[in-house]
Amino acid sequence: MYVCICHAVPDTEIRSCIARGARSVEEVGDACGAGTGCGSCHDHIDVILATANAPADLATLPATA
Numbered sequence: 001m002y003v004c005i006c007h008a009v010p011d012t013e014i015r016s017c018i019a020r021g022a023r024s025v026e027e028v029g030d031a032c033g034a035g036t037g038c039g040s041c042h043d044h045i046d047v048i049l050a051t052a053n054a055p056a057d058l059a060t061l062p063a064t065a
């Protein structure tokens, strides 16, 4: 599914950018161009970033009893 229409970038390419180290909308844009046009896809890219990083983020939380 295309996330960024301006640059025809699908969600799979954005996930690939994240897997290669992109950690922000700006870094995704630097890696594949997504989000560097009209900007209307930024919220969707943010959701993909949050979803992709969620397991790592949860792993950094302190354990509770």
Ligand code: FES
Residues within 6 Å of the ligand: 003, 004, 005, 006, 007, 034, 035, 036, 037, 038, 039, 040, 041, 042
């Ligand atoms: S839809 Fe992504 S920059 Fe326009």
